[in-house]
Amino acid sequence: MYDVIIIGGGAAGLFAAANLKTHNGLVLDHCPEVGRKLLITGSGQCNLTNTLPTDSFLTHFGSKQQRNFLLPALQNFTTKNLYDWFEQQGLPLLVREDGKVFPKSLDARDVRSFLIRLSKVQIITNAHITSITPLEQGFLIATANAAYETRNLILATGGMSYPRTGSDGSGYELAKALGHSIVPLKPGLTAISITDHPFRHLAGNAVRDAFVSFYHSGENAAYEQRRGDVLFTHDGLSGPAILSSSRLV
Ligand SMILES: Cc1cc2nc3c(=O)[nH]c(=O)nc-3n(C[C@H](O)[C@H](O)[C@H](O)COP(=O)(O)OP(=O)(O)OC[C@H]3O[C@@H](n4cnc5c(N)ncnc54)[C@H](O)[C@@H]3O)c2cc1C
Structure with missing residues (x-):
């Protein structure tokens, strides 16, 4: 029985893995490698946050309702908290004149390898999840050739843009099967x-x-x-x- 299983080794899943207090955890990702989308962020330079304070940062995100949804998360962990976290953990950052924050190397690969290095849990790739069954205390996660039990589950499967980076929308089906409601999906930030x-x-x-x-x-x-x-x-x-x-x- 694992303490935590994270499904999805993207930006969110790897960041969660890097912050786990336990070593008895696992990251499962259906791609041959984790963090594929992270590698293409900021044109390969990884614009990982901004220096804007939370209220002005939020004005760049969708409708008022969507902003209200994001607010508690951004209040609990601000852009400044994120900046400090990377610097304190040992990844030097640089702030551009426009307030955008990048790794000093301007190379997204460094962010990915840094998160993987900090994460003390096993990462299994090519793991296609076939089902998640709630147990009395935890979850049973099945892939085509293995099954894992965990007390806690983090579903970090991303959205459904750029499916070749792994975010093919299958995470929505997993969430739905667990009882979550999914709002109708619409594209954004697109030509x-x-x-x-x-x-x-x-x-x-x-x-x-x-x-x-x-x-x-x-x-x-x-x-x-x-x-x-x-x-x-x-x-x-x-x-x-x-x-x-x-x-x-
Ligand atoms: C071209 C481009 C440039 C961008 N630039 C920036 C930028 O500069 N700064 C910024 O902040 N954001 C940027 N973004 C947005 C950013 O990439 C996303 O917000 C971020 O990657 C979301 O992280 P995530 O972990 O939620 O999802 P993802 O990074 O998409 O990760 C999801 C992971 O889950 C895995 N997965 C999905 N379904 C399953 C399943 N059923 N079973 C197992 N594994 C599964 C996938 O393989 C993937 O590894 C950019 C996006 C694009 C497309």
Whole structure:
């Protein structure tokens, strides 16, 4: 019987593993390696936090309801706490002029190997979870060729963007089977595809500091307005102003 099993060795799972007080734990991940998405964050440099205080940091996250959901977590462990944790544990960080925080090496691989090194528990990859059964005191976790019992379970399977990094959405099914309710999923921070794209010939060109308005067909009032760079792509639009508005679109 394990004290803790963490399903998912991404940013959250590895950070949890690095903070476990017990050595009697296990990380299970269905990919051949852990932290694949972490490696591509911040263009491979890993922008691991920001120097903004919690209230201004939160204004960058979705609706008021979504911010209220995140608030207790960010109050309990602030961006400053995260910064201090990495520095105290021995990973030097650097703060850019815009307040973004990176490892001093500007290499996401260093963050991944640092978290793995701090974690004292075994990590098993290629572990596809087939079921989780609640026990009287704990859980039974089955993979195709093994079964594990644990007193505590952390489900850290990520979302469902970039499935080739392992976050294929199967974690939602595991959570649902345990009785959690899942709100309907929508994409965010993504480029926008346009049907019969009239500006395909401009692909690769960008407009700096554009003023962008989004309208529902037939309505005069814009439901979203943003200022920022816009990039024309082969099937639509991208760039910071588009990425930040995409969840509303
Ligand atoms: C291109 C890109 C750039 C980004 N840049 C930044 C950045 O600079 N700064 C930042 O803060 N955030 C950034 N993000 C967001 C960040 O990567 C995610 O918020 C973060 O990785 C989420 O961590 P997670 O542990 O919840 O999920 P993930 O990192 O996705 O990890 C989930 C893990 O669970 C495993 N898993 C999933 N389902 C199962 C299952 N059924 N059984 C077993 N294992 C399973 C997966 O294999 C994976 O290893 C970026 C995202 C992308 C796509």
